[in-house]
Amino acid sequence: MELCVIGAGYVGLVTAACFAQMGNRVVCLERDHVRLARLRQGQCPIYEPGLAALLQEGRRSGLLSFTEDWEQALARAEVVFIAVGTPSQEDGSADLQHVLAVAESLGRQLPRPCLVVNKSTSPVGTVERIAAQIGSGLRERAVAFAVEVASNPEFLKEGSAVEDFMRPDRIILGSDSPVARERLQRLYAPFVRNRERVLCMSPRAAEFSKYAANAFLASKISFINELAGLCAQLEVDIEQVRRGIGSDPRIGSDFIYAGCGYGGSCFPKDVRALIHTAEQQGYQPTILRAVQARNAQQKTLLFKALEQHFGGFLRERRVAVWGLAFKPGTDDVREAPSLVLLEALLDAGVRVQACDPAALASVAALYAQAVSSGQLTLVEDPYTCAEGADALVLVTEWKQFRQPDFRHIRGLMRMPVLFDGRNIYDPSELSSLGYLYHGIGRPVVGHCKVTAA
Ligand SMILES: NC(=O)C1=CN([C@@H]2O[C@H](COP(=O)(O)OP(=O)(O)OC[C@H]3O[C@@H](n4cnc5c(N)ncnc54)[C@H](O)[C@@H]3O)[C@@H](O)[C@H]2O)C=CC1
Numbered sequence: 001m002e003l004c005v006i007g008a009g010y011v012g013l014v015t016a017a018c019f020a021q022m023g024n025r026v027v028c029l030e031r032d033h034v035r036l037a038r039l040r041q042g043q044c045p046i047y048e049p050g051l052a053a054l055l056q057e058g059r060r061s062g063l064l065s066f067t068e069d070w071e072q073a074l075a076r077a078e079v080v081f082i083a084v085g086t087p088s089q090e091d092g093s094a095d096l097q098h099v100l101a102v103a104e105s106l107g108r109q110l111p112r113p114c115l116v117v118n119k120s121t122s123p124v125g126t127v128e129r130i131a132a133q134i135g136s137g138l139r140e141r142a143v144a145f146a147v148e149v150a151s152n153p154e155f156l157k158e159g160s161a162v163e164d165f166m167r168p169d170r171i172i173l174g175s176d177s178p179v180a181r182e183r184l185q186r187l188y189a190p191f192v193r194n195r196e197r198v199l200c201m202s203p204r205a206a207e208f209s210k211y212a213a214n215a216f217l218a219s220k221i222s223f224i225n226e227l228a229g230l231c232a233q234l235e236v237d238i239e240q241v242r243r244g245i246g247s248d249p250r251i252g253s254d255f256i257y258a259g260c261g262y263g264g265s266c267f268p269k270d271v272r273a274l275i276h277t278a279e280q281q282g283y284q285p286t287i288l289r290a291v292q293a294r295n296a297q298q299k300t301l302l303f304k305a306l307e308q309h310f311g312g313f314l315r316e317r318r319v320a321v322w323g324l325a326f327k328p329g330t331d332d333v334r335e336a337p338s339l340v341l342l343e344a345l346l347d348a349g350v351r352v353q354a355c356d357p358a359a360l361a362s363v364a365a366l367y368a369q370a371v372s373s374g375q376l377t378l379v380e381d382p383y384t385c386a387e388g389a390d391a392l393v394l395v396t397e398w399k400q401f402r403q404p405d406f407r408h409i410r411g412l413m414r415m416p417v418l419f420d421g422r423n424i425y426d427p428s429e430l431s432s433l434g435y436l437y438h439g440i441g442r443p444v445v446g447h448c449k450v451t452a453a
């Protein structure tokens, strides 16, 4: 099929590259010149496992190209995907300016009938707004054809985006038109052997399903985090409780890992947007507000634990931070728990040395002043990062941090104190190596006397 994907971000790029891999001809339209130039040179502008290879292949086969020119992008398109950002506005609602700007351009530029599919996470009723916007453009041009608009929310996760797109749990097609459904079913057929994984529904139900999924997953995380806080007070290890409840298939073992909070470009913004939608309807989103409040508290826990550990002597300490991306496998730091910790540490006059396999450049850009003053040092190597530290804090559980040589690290650190923000280490092993271990919702294990900075 001839496809156009608008927006070359995490979703647009993965969508374009995966559809091209399945033999479709895809033109991806991107308005950011820097990003476009890199893509045209064959570079992958984001860190996403497997994506660079797919982009190369699309380039070699000639099935994938990039442009900023609407005429070129739409010349042959049978299906146009919208994959632009829908960030939060100040009141929490989803900002649809990019989606509607694209709809306006489509109304002005579409050369022939086609199917427009919205992949951006957008509130209920957005498909209708896109259709109205395109329709008014077509009418102004006195064009005699109609354009169908469907919703096809995306469920990929950063860090495993290509894998998720290639092997989806389900595909949601929100359209009342049998022709549009049939066309999308055909397009997605190579990704789903089992046709039952393709779920057809109304556009409004599809739009709502996306928010429901993210809000439910965020709720699971906040729920386990709330219990973790109680475990900490009762001398119970949340990790044992997690295993105890996760083995019940009605609960399931996914997304019940306690930690220092959820981040990223989606859970926080989508929970906010759903709360806003509910409030607009005069409906009280009691649970969603609690999910959000618990997550905000959770992101402050590591700093509070450090403060408590060092008493009044936090200033001038050296703290090593392992992991800055909001999750492993990405360079994305949007709403990352690491940023809340960094901010608090820098404010408290702490000297921070941090490392991350992919997100150093993003953090360097955000904290340029702290980097140039020397208060924040960004390094590649986890061992260098730990040198001279009074405490080590694990924030993002990259594979690189899972089995370090803690015996060696003990010799590098000034004080062997470990704050495990993702509960990935074995407390008894660490205490046997002489560490003081703090987890999230786990008893503190080991001893370490606080000495002067
Ligand atoms: N990041 C993720 O893992 C997922 C994101 N989503 C949703 O997908 C949507 C896109 O998210 P991301 O890909 O993360 O966003 P992003 O911010 O990484 O990428 C959006 C891209 O669209 C481009 N763009 C914006 N307006 C444009 C226009 N008028 N013409 C051409 N290009 C334009 C931007 O320059 C940017 O490169 C959002 O609604 C998000 O909630 C859904 C599932 C997963």
Ligand SMILES: O=C(O)[C@H]1O[C@H](OP(=O)(O)OP(=O)(O)OC[C@H]2O[C@@H](n3ccc(=O)[nH]c3=O)[C@H](O)[C@@H]2O)[C@H](O)[C@@H](O)[C@@H]1O
Pocket: 121, 154, 155, 156, 157, 158, 159, 214, 217, 221, 254, 255, 256, 257, 258, 259, 260, 261, 262, 263, 264, 265, 266, 267, 326, 327
């Ligand atoms: O709409 C979106 O953008 C996407 O949002 C999430 O994907 P993503 O944010 O990329 O990553 P997740 O793996 O869901 O992790 C989100 C956050 O939750 C945290 N998390 C996850 C799982 C868990 O058990 N505990 C926990 O704290 C992670 O550390 C991370 O900060 C959803 O999982 C995707 O299905 C969805 O498409």
